Amino acid sequence: MNKPYFNNLDVYRGIAALLVFIGHLRNAYFKDYVHIEDNNYLIDFFYFITSLGHAAVIIFFVLSGFVITNLILKDWDSFSFSEYAINRLVRLWVVLIPSVIFALIVYYLLSIYSPEIIQGNYRDIINSGPSFEYNKISIFQILGNIFFLQEILVETFSINGPLWSLSYEFWYYILFPVLLFNLEIFKNNTSKTKVSYFFIILVLILLLIPFKILLYFIVWLLGSLVYFLRKVQIKYLKINVILSLVIFSLSLINYKLKIFSIDNFYQDFVIAIGFSYFLLVTLNLNIRIFKIRIFHQLSKISYSLYLFHFPMVLILFALIQTDKVILNLINFIYFLSICCFIILIVNLFWLIFEKNTNFIRDKVKNFLK
Numbered sequence: 001m002n003k004p005y006f007n008n009l010d011v012y013r014g015i016a017a018l019l020v021f022i023g024h025l026r027n028a029y030f031k032d033y034v035h036i037e038d039n040n041y042l043i044d045f046f047y048f049i050t051s052l053g054h055a056a057v058i059i060f061f062v063l064s065g066f067v068i069t070n071l072i073l074k075d076w077d078s079f080s081f082s083e084y085a086i087n088r089l090v091r092l093w094v095v096l097i098p099s100v101i102f103a104l105i106v107y108y109l110l111s112i113y114s115p116e117i118i119q120g121n122y123r124d125i126i127n128s129g130p131s132f133e134y135n136k137i138s139i140f141q142i143l144g145n146i147f148f149l150q151e152i153l154v155e156t157f158s159i160n161g162p163l164w165s166l167s168y169e170f171w172y173y174i175l176f177p178v179l180l181f182n183l184e185i186f187k188n189n190t191s192k193t194k195v196s197y198f199f200i201i202l203v204l205i206l207l208l209i210p211f212k213i214l215l216y217f218i219v220w221l222l223g224s225l226v227y228f229l230r231k232v233q234i235k236y237l238k239i240n241v242i243l244s245l246v247i248f249s250l251s252l253i254n255y256k257l258k259i260f261s262i263d264n265f266y267q268d269f270v271i272a273i274g275f276s277y278f279l280l281v282t283l284n285l286n287i288r289i290f291k292i293r294i295f296h297q298l299s300k301i302s303y304s305l306y307l308f309h310f311p312m313v314l315i316l317f318a319l320i321q322t323d324k325v326i327l328n329l330i331n332f333i334y335f336l337s338i339c340c341f342i343i344l345i346v347n348l349f350w351l352i353f354e355k356n357t358n359f360i361r362d363k364v365k366n367f368l369k
Contacts, residue, residue, distance in 0.1 A: 008282055010299035011290045013063050016056040017302035020162060021309045022339060023053030028317040029335055031324045043327055048256055055255055057165050058219060058268045059275050064169055065176075065223020066279070072177055073227075081177060086368070088173050090361040093146070096166065098353050099307035100146060103160040106311035107137060110159075114318035118159075122317070152210060160310050168213050171205065172220045178202050215265055219272040226280045240281045248274035297347075304350040305343065312342050 026047075033039075033047045072079060111118050137158070144154030145163055148170035156164040178201050206214065234240055251274035254260055255267055289295070298305075316338065325331045 007290060008285065008287060009063055009067065009279075010302075011287075011295045012059065012279070014295060014298035014300075014302045016059045016063070017305045018298060019049070019056035020053040021305055021313075021342070023050045023056075024162075024310055024313045025316070025335070025339060025342070026050040028313050029320070029324065029338070030327050030331070036327065046327065046332075051256055052252060054268075055252055055271050057162075058271050060165065061168070061172075061216060061220045062223040062226070062272050062275055062279065064172070065220040065225075066227045067223070068173060068176060069224040069227040072180065076180075079177070081181075083365075084177065086364060087361060088170075090364055091357055092148075092166070092170065094357050094360050095304050095307050095349075095354050096163075097146060098349065099160065099304075099311075100142060100157065102308060102349075103157060103311045104137070104142070106315060107159045110314065110318055117314060117318055120158075151213065152208065159314065160307070162306055162310050166307075168216055168220075171209050171213060172217055175202075175205055175209075175217060176220075176224070178205065216268070219269060222272050222276040223279075226276050226283075229280055230283055232280075234281055237281065241278075241285070244274070244278040244281045248278045250274070301343070301346055301350040301354070304354045305346045308346050308349050309342060312345065 027050075036043060036047075072084070107118065116122065141154045141157065144150060144152075145157045145166075148167040150156040150167045151164055152167060182199060182202055248271075251271045255271055325334075
C-alpha cells in the first residue's frame with residue numbers, strides 16, 4: 001500500500017478524534033444550544049460541528065475496517081494469529097491501561113471534591129458522564145473494561161464513557177480474521193478437524209457478542225469493502241469527490257436535524273456509507289493541507305486523545321458545574337485555550353505511552369519466546 005492511503009487515513013482519524021473531544025468539551029463548557037438567544041450562522045455551525053462526536057466514532061469504525069483488512073491481507077499467506085493478537089493487544093493496552101489508571105485517579109478526586117458528578121446528578125447536562133444507575137466502580141468493572149467486556153458483561157467505565165467503542169473494535173479485530181479463516185478453510189476443503197476448530201471459535205464469538213455489537217460489524221466491514229475497491233479506476237474524479245462530499249455532508253446533516261426519522265443504526269449506517277464513498281474517492285488524493293505538521297501530530301495522538309480526554313473534561317466541568325457560559329468571542333478564545341492545554345497534556349501521555357508501542361511490543365514478544 002502506498003503512502004497516500006495512510007496519510008489521508010491518519011488525518012481522517014485525527015480529525016474524528018478531535019470531533020469527539022471538542023464535542024465533549026463544548027458540552028461541558030458552553031450552554032446548550034436551546035439556551036442560546038442571539039444565535040447566528042457562525043454559532044449554528046459551531047454547535048453543529050461540535051455535535052458530531054457519535055458520527056466521528058462511526059468514521060473510526062470504517063477507518064478501522066480498512067486498516068485491519070490491509071494489515072491482515074497484505075501478508076495473508078504467512079499470517080500468524082498469535083502474532084496478530086499480540087500486536088493488537090499491545091497496541092490497545094499500551095494506552096488503555098494508563099488511561100484507566102488516570103480515570104481512577106480522577107474518579108477518586110471527584111468523589112472527594114465533586115461527588116455529585118460521580119453520583120450522576122449531571123448526566124442530563126454532560127453527555128457520556130456517570131449516571132444514577134452506573135456510578136459505582138468495582139474491580140470486576142475495571143477488569144471488564146480492560147479486557148474489552150464493556151457492553152457485554154460489564155458497564156462502560158462511567159468516568160470514561162468513550163471506552164464503549166473499544167469493546168466493539170476489539171471483537172471486530174477477532175471476528176474478521178476468524179471469518180477469513182473459515183472462508184479459506186471451506187474454499188480449500190481443509191480437514192474436518194480444522195474446520196470444526198475455527199467454526200466453533202466463530203460460533204462462540206457470535207454467542208458471546210450482543211446483537212448490537214454484531215450489527216455495527218456491518219459498518220466496520222464497509223471499511224473492508226473500501227479496501228477491496230481501492231484499486232478501482234474512478235472516472236470523473238473531481239465530480240466524484242464533490243459528490244461524495246455532498247452525500248457525506250447530507251448524511252451528517254440528517255444525523256443532526258433528523259430530516260428523515262429513521263432508526264439509530266440506519267442513521268449511523270447512512271453516515272458510514274457516505275464516508276466510505278468519500279474515503280474511496282480520496283484515498284489516493286494528494287491533499288496539500290494534510291501535509292501541515294498539526295495534522296500529522298493530531299493523527300499520531302488520536303488514540304491517546306480519544307482515551308484520555310474525557311476524565312479531563314469532567315475535571316473542567318467540576319470546576320464550573322452549572323455555571324456554563326454563553327458562546328461569545330472571549331469565551332470561545334478561552335475554549336480554544338482549554339483545548340490546546342488538554343491536547344498538550346495528551347501529547348505528554350502520548351510521549352510516555354503510545355510512542356513506545358513498538359518498543360513494548362518487541363519486549364513482550366521477546367518475553368513470550
